Amino acid sequence: IVNERMDDGSSPPISLVQPFIYFGKKFNQIYVNNNGYLTFDQAWNSYTPYQFSANAGKNIIAPFWTDINNQINGVISYRQYTSGSVLIQATQDINQYFPQLKFRSTWVFVATWDRVAYFATTGGKTSFQVVLISDGHLSFILMNYGQIAPTKRNINKCLKSYYSEHSVLYGDIKSSFIFCVSGPFYPFGVGDIMSDGRSPAVSLVQPFLFFGKTYSQTYINENGYLTFDNVWDSCVSYPFPRHGVPDIIAPFWTCIFRGRGVISYRQYTSGSVLTQATQDIYQYFAQLRFRATWVFVTTWARVAYYPNSGTEPSFQVVLISDGHLSFILMNYGQIAPTSMLVQVSTIWE
Structure with a gap:
């Protein structure tokens, strides 16, 4: 299903075939927003990403949150899967890093921004994707990136607030799997380790x-x-x-x-x-x-x-x-x- 060509637009509410559990909350619908992020409670048209950590009152999954205009370049689309090769691929991807879970995906939601343009720019074409994966109990998020056009715009790539990110290879595309946690600072040392901008080994x-x-x-x-x-x-x-x-x-x-x-x-x-x-x-x-x-x-x-x-x-x-x-x-x-x-x-x- 393809989003309407509209600057700062969004999909209509998308009913999820299987509920998605996101940090303790269960969601039955989602919105694919044209400016590079997903929301759950309502559509949103913000093209200015918040600096983390920001308590914006919204649950957000942002593979590439910036000012995007799909009116001239690119296609924004989404699709759900409950059977077939995509579920097999998702299962393999998760088990690659968490073999102890013996995970088996039962639902996959894929949202793709394909060769979209930054606002007021027609020459740059940027492609990225966010994939939600679940077995009905555990939830995972993959973020995949194709060609990323250079830009000086503010960009945010995160979940709601605190996050850590590590990269995996996904076919010919380098992508990122996000595991999100938050918490207070761990105890840390008080000694300055630097003398010239970097530590020894x-x-x-x-x-x-x-x-x-x-x-x-x-x-x-x-x-x-x-x-x-x-x-x-x-x-x-x-x-x-x-x-x-x-x-x-x-x-x-x-x-x-x-x-x-x-x-x-x-x-x-x-x-x-x-x-x-x-x-x-x-x-x-x-x-x-x-x-x-x-x-x-x-x-x-x-x-x-x-x-x-x-x-x-x-x-x-x-x-x-x-x-x-x-x-x-x-x-x-x-x-x-x-x-x-x-x-x-x-x-x-």
């Missing part, structure tokens, strides 16, 4: 498995991200997807300097932090019976955007593992407004 007490690769060290960059293979000091975040760059975990990648703030890290192999991590993962994956054995916490506390020393955003990335499964949490405190490009994602080759 930090040896990990327990190896961290990141998309099939096992890493025994990491580097912490002042500009809001972790790398594994080598130190990196880029303050200009790349649009996703991007090939030819190091493996990156970026809770808030932009031009940052410490100012009056502190950038620090701590590792934990026992104590209350492991208990907290276990509870956080269990909250969303109770079937895993997960028990954390290692936690690595990196915190950018009240740092500043370069060169504005008056801004003090705070954020944190938490790596969690039991030696077999790996999880990434991203926590956010006060985030000062900025007009600079910010990337919140993971990138891997």
